[in-house]
Amino acid sequence: MRELIINSSKSEDMFSKIQTCMQGELIKDCGESVLTFINTVGKGSLRTIDFNWGISLIDCDMKLAEEAKIVFDTKDLAPIEFIFISKGYFKYSENNTDEYTRLEQFQNTIISHKRNAEKTFMFPKDEHLKINFIRVNRQEYLQKKNNNVSQLNQLLVSLFNDSDGEATYQHGGSFSLKIADEIKLLNDVDTTCGMLRSLSLEGRLYLILSLQLLEHKNFEENMNLPEAISKDDILKIHKLTTYILEHISDTVTITSLSAESGLSPKKLQIGFKILYSKTVNEYVRQLKLEISKDYLKNTDLSVSEIVYAIGIKSRSYFSKIFFEAYGILPTDYRKHLKNKNASIR
Known part of the structure; x- marks a missing residue:
């Protein structure tokens, strides 16, 4: 030693x-x-x-x-x-x-x-x-x-x-x-x-x-409910975040995550709420939006192709939740980035 x-x-x-x-x-x-x-x-x-x-x-x-x-x-x-x-x-x-x-x-x-x-x-x-x-x-x-x-x-x-x-x-x-x-x-x-x-x-x-x-x-103040989730549950949820990222183009549901992790839907919801202050659906949606921003910034994929790549079925729904999250439509966000880059040059 x-x-x-x-x-x-x-x-x-x-x-x-x-x-x-x-x-x-x-x-x-x-x-x-x-x-x-x-x-x-x-x-x-x-x-x-x-x-x-x-x-x-x-x-x-x-x-x-x-x-x-x-x-x-x-x-x-x-x-x-x-x-x-x-x-x-x-x-x-x-x-x-x-x-x-x-x-x-x-x-x-x-x-x-x-x-x-x-x-x-x-x-x-x-x-x-x-x-x-x-x-x-x-x-x-x-x-x-x-x-x-x-x-x-x-x-x-x-x-x-x-x-x-x-x-x-x-x-x-x-x-x-x-x-x-x-x-x-x-x-x-x-x-x-x-x-x-x-x-x-x-x-x-x-x-x-x-x-x-x-x-x-x-x-x-006993607000974290530590008795409701074990260390093993924590590790399983941590692995799930990698699984979600690797299957971002799929329709990820609580049911599919429950089957993948072996945790009950109720345990998953408790775990994500304690660990991320989000429901499972809120976490998945935020991750999809963050990836979509990266695609808009760093690729030439069309908005429709990006929608498909992140596993959202409706382009109009994607535009709606993107605007709710960032206060700008996806097409306008890309235009803003291009104009900004052009002004720098």
């Missing part, structure tokens, strides 16, 4: 230590630090970005060849960490005990440990891990104008105002594919280095943070 002790909560110091341990290459560019490695330790990458008001992002995409233990032993006031695992799992403990909490895929987790207490992350070997950490330095964030921390529930208000680090907190909340989708979009931001990229990343990060705070609120 590979073990690493980190004595600072600053991203730059942490990454310097991790680089030494992982024997990787660290590249800094446009405010981002990216560590990549492929060796006997394993293969993968880690990225960190610091934003204003004490907000920072660390994400990793890796597969380790041996178990790794990272112990954070620092006198600093611990950040509040919002953790989301898109793939795999890892374990967490406080005070470096042998009692670990397993943090699960798609589960919204919030942790903060006491000042002077050791925090340990245990990462498994031979497991593909995709993990997103949003870290909030509470003292810096409270200096932000209109931070509105007082509008959070009492648990988080007291945590943000715990300037002495006297409290420990751990929230293992509900499972959310909506957060998983937003994190995927965060990782897919492909704007080249510069202001557009930094703004896109920061905007996505704040959206994810707001969804994690909303999940916490709903969980504490």
Whole structure:
């Protein structure tokens, strides 16, 4: 087992230590630090970005060849960490005990440990891990104008105002594919280095943070109905989203999705409502519309051909729901894009 002790909560110091341990290459560019490695330790990458008001992002995409233990032993006031695992799992403990909490895929987790207490992350070997950490330095964030921390529930208000680090907190909340989708979009931001990229990343990060705070609120108020859907159900619904995409030209119904997943229609509706805040039909329709926009923008297919490609039988119905969603007809949307491109040239 590979073990690493980190004595600072600053991203730059942490990454310097991790680089030494992982024997990787660290590249800094446009405010981002990216560590990549492929060796006997394993293969993968880690990225960190610091934003204003004490907000920072660390994400990793890796597969380790041996178990790794990272112990954070620092006198600093611990950040509040919002953790989301898109793939795999890892374990967490406080005070470096042998009692670990397993943090699960798609589960919204919030942790903060006491000042002077050791925090340990245990990462498994031979497991593909995709993990997103949003870290909030509470003292810096409270200096932000209109931070509105007082509008959070009492648990988080007291945590943000715990300037002495006297409290420990751990929230293992509900499972959310909506957060998983937003994190995927965060990782897919492909704007080249510069202001557009930094703004896109920061905007996505704040959206994810707001969804994690909303999940916490709903969980504490018993609004997520976690007993109504299991982890296995979550994974089945996650697979269904790929199935829907691959069969977008077909007529996808609750009945066909039920047969594909083995979940009852009622369970599907509950799951999509909890995870995506949409019914099954609303989710499928939105996906078809998003794909149609991509076709209108990037292909020469006629509107009738696009309607067929996304599995909608009526062109008039397609125009109607497209207008309801985007406030413009499909033909006008394409004209607008062409005029815009012509003006750029």
